[in-house]
Structures are given as C-alpha cells and as structure tokens.
Amino acid sequence: MSPTDATSLLIHLSTRDIAILESLRSYRLLTTAHIRRLHFAQGHASLAAASGAVMRVLTRLETRNLVARLARRIGGVRAGSSGVTWQLGATGERLLRTMHGEKQRRRYVEPSPAFAAHTLAVADLAIGLYELQDQAVIEVVRVDTEPSCWQSFVGPHGTFEWLKPDLYAVTASGDYEDHWFFEADLATEHPPVVVRKAKVYQRYAATGAHQGRHGLFPAVIWVVPDTARAAAIEAALSADTAIQPELFRVVTTEDFRQLIATGGGTSPDAEPTAPQQTTH
CATH class of the missing domain: 1.10.10.10 (Winged helix-like DNA-binding domain superfamily/Winged helix DNA-binding domain)
Structure with missing residues (x-):
C-alpha cells in the first residue's frame, strides 16, 4: 500500500x-x-x-x-x-x-484454539489494567505486549538467551510505581515447565541489565485460572531450592485486580540478590 x-x-x-x-x-x-x-x-x-x-x-x-x-x-x-x-x-x-x-x-x-485462548487471556490482563485506570485505582504508565516485552541477554555460561514474558507493565499509585512481568497461565503446562521459565527470569535478573535501566526488577506474576492451579505452581516453585521465592507471585484471575490495586512489590530496601518490585 x-x-x-x-x-x-x-x-x-x-x-x-x-x-x-x-x-x-x-x-x-x-x-x-x-x-x-x-x-x-x-x-x-x-x-x-x-x-x-x-x-x-x-x-x-x-x-x-x-x-x-x-x-x-x-x-x-x-x-x-x-x-x-x-x-x-x-x-x-x-x-x-x-x-x-x-x-x-x-x-x-x-x-489454533490453544494459541487463541492464550493470546486472549493475555489481552484480558492488559485490558484489566486499563479498566482499573478508568476507575481511578491506578495509573497505567506503560504496557508492552509480545514481542516488544521480550528481553535478550547473555546467560551465566556465555550463552545467548531470550526471556519471553507474556506482558510487561508499569503501574502507578500515588508516589509509587509497580513494575510487572505477567505470565497468563491456562493450566496447559506441567508445573516443571513453569519452574524452568522461573529460572530464566532469575538468570535475566542476575545480569542486572533491567535494574541498571530502571533501578529495580519487576515482580513476576503467574495469573492462573483457579486456586488448585495456584497451589500446584506454588508447590513446584517451593520444592526447587534454586528458586528465589521473593521474585514470584501466583494469583488467580479472580484476585488479579486486587493484587494490582494494592501493589505486589517488596520493600525498596530489599537486598540486590532479591530484586525489588516497588520503588518511590
């Protein structure tokens, strides 16, 4: 054209x-x-x-x-x-x-039906953020969809890797900003697959690249369909001693908006080895 x-x-x-x-x-x-x-x-x-x-x-x-x-x-x-x-x-x-x-x-x-269902689930999360903004609960500062939210980095052994979140967002409430990576989980993957994805997030966090640009590392949120799925993912993450539990949260779709409204970050005084999610 x-x-x-x-x-x-x-x-x-x-x-x-x-x-x-x-x-x-x-x-x-x-x-x-x-x-x-x-x-x-x-x-x-x-x-x-x-x-x-x-x-x-x-x-x-x-x-x-x-x-x-x-x-x-x-x-x-x-x-x-x-x-x-x-x-x-x-x-x-x-x-x-x-x-x-x-x-x-x-x-x-x-x-495919599976691709469509997942893509629509991610869109629903983003739209939920904008609806909270319309209700004057938060301000949406930034929303990046795939592939704009993907991050490339060099892993600990010099290998080139990609981190591929479903969604990246920055929201604000008062004087605080919350930074988020979201994973829309439809209970179609085995929990060990989720654990492997969590370790990719940790390897990316360990580079310090995101912290260098933004002064913090986002909270990583798995949004799941129900409490049974939440319990399964939380159990899998807890069972792996290599996982940094302070970096991850698992919430149901029902509780997603409440998490965003209240903020899901740790203290700004968190140690660098446990990247923080909220800042002034």
Missing part, C-alpha cells in the same frame, strides 16, 4: 477506527467484548447499546477488509457477538504497516 493509498483510506476512518486497528496490532487477537471494553466503555446508555455500537463499527471495518473474524467463537454460539474473535484483515495490516513505516509483512491466519 502506497502512502497515497493509505491517505485515501484514512479519510474514511475515525480516530476510534484507527485505535481499534492499533489494538488488534498490539494484542493480535481480541474478542468483540474486549474491543467494547477498550473503545466503547464510555458514552453509551447501556451495555446493550455499547455492544450494538461496537458490532456496527466492526462490521463496517470488516467490509473494507481492515479486520477479520475468526471462524471459531469463544464460548460457542451462546456467546453471541461478544464471543467473536477478531484480528487484522489484510488491508488493515497493510495500512498500519504503511503508517508505521514497516516493510516486513505480518501474516494473519486462523490460529
């Missing part, structure tokens, strides 16, 4: 239309309900009115191939339009690539 073609298309799009496309670019997949919560939370008399408005906008964008719906609905037919999952359409991808000055094409295909 040439800059001239992009300009011609942009004439027909509102600021909110572009914001929806940018959200799909960031999160890769969003349900209709997610898009309503992000971009239609204000200015509607009822939830039904907001739901109707979002579908009208998405249908209009779909006719221009700016967005595309997946064949599989989240929650099945009973979920209705709220369960429809969306991604960028081919034209939407080309438009944003032109706007951002990027040349490499992103291919959007029908993802």
Whole structure:
C-alpha cells in the first residue's frame, strides 16, 4: 500500500477506527467484548447499546477488509457477538504497516484454539489494567505486549538467551510505581515447565541489565485460572531450592485486580540478590 493509498483510506476512518486497528496490532487477537471494553466503555446508555455500537463499527471495518473474524467463537454460539474473535484483515495490516513505516509483512491466519485462548487471556490482563485506570485505582504508565516485552541477554555460561514474558507493565499509585512481568497461565503446562521459565527470569535478573535501566526488577506474576492451579505452581516453585521465592507471585484471575490495586512489590530496601518490585 502506497502512502497515497493509505491517505485515501484514512479519510474514511475515525480516530476510534484507527485505535481499534492499533489494538488488534498490539494484542493480535481480541474478542468483540474486549474491543467494547477498550473503545466503547464510555458514552453509551447501556451495555446493550455499547455492544450494538461496537458490532456496527466492526462490521463496517470488516467490509473494507481492515479486520477479520475468526471462524471459531469463544464460548460457542451462546456467546453471541461478544464471543467473536477478531484480528487484522489484510488491508488493515497493510495500512498500519504503511503508517508505521514497516516493510516486513505480518501474516494473519486462523490460529489454533490453544494459541487463541492464550493470546486472549493475555489481552484480558492488559485490558484489566486499563479498566482499573478508568476507575481511578491506578495509573497505567506503560504496557508492552509480545514481542516488544521480550528481553535478550547473555546467560551465566556465555550463552545467548531470550526471556519471553507474556506482558510487561508499569503501574502507578500515588508516589509509587509497580513494575510487572505477567505470565497468563491456562493450566496447559506441567508445573516443571513453569519452574524452568522461573529460572530464566532469575538468570535475566542476575545480569542486572533491567535494574541498571530502571533501578529495580519487576515482580513476576503467574495469573492462573483457579486456586488448585495456584497451589500446584506454588508447590513446584517451593520444592526447587534454586528458586528465589521473593521474585514470584501466583494469583488467580479472580484476585488479579486486587493484587494490582494494592501493589505486589517488596520493600525498596530489599537486598540486590532479591530484586525489588516497588520503588518511590
């Protein structure tokens, strides 16, 4: 798409239309309900009115191939339009690539159910942060999605490694900031896999790279579906003597917002070997 073609298309799009496309670019997949919560939370008399408005906008964008719906609905037919999952359409991808000055094409295909479920779970965490901000509970300073939140580093034996969090965020409350790495856990991996991922976080923390840039290391939060899964992960982490327990937290999706609202960091006076999560 040439800059001239992009300009011609942009004439027909509102600021909110572009914001929806940018959200799909960031999160890769969003349900209709997610898009309503992000971009239609204000200015509607009822939830039904907001739901109707979002579908009208998405249908209009779909006719221009700016967005595309997946064949599989989240929650099945009973979920209705709220369960429809969306991604960028081919034209939407080309438009944003032109706007951002990027040349490499992103291919959007029908993802597997497992990939879609995990991607939507991560998006739900990020949207939860913005909803807390709308409620004046916190301020969202920064949210980085994959792959922007990935970090490369050299491990203890000189090997090149990647840390790949699901989400990185900085939130603020009063005079304090909280820094977070989030892992959206759907109970699909064995606990030993979680322990191995925790050790990657520890190796990255040991480099001091993040602390050098930000003065602290984020809290690492596994967000799990229920208390049984939380207990299984906590037991696996506790059983491994190489794990630094002060670096990790495990919370259920039900308790996620309460954790963010109250802050999950340790004392700013924590020792360097136990990286801190909260600072003035």
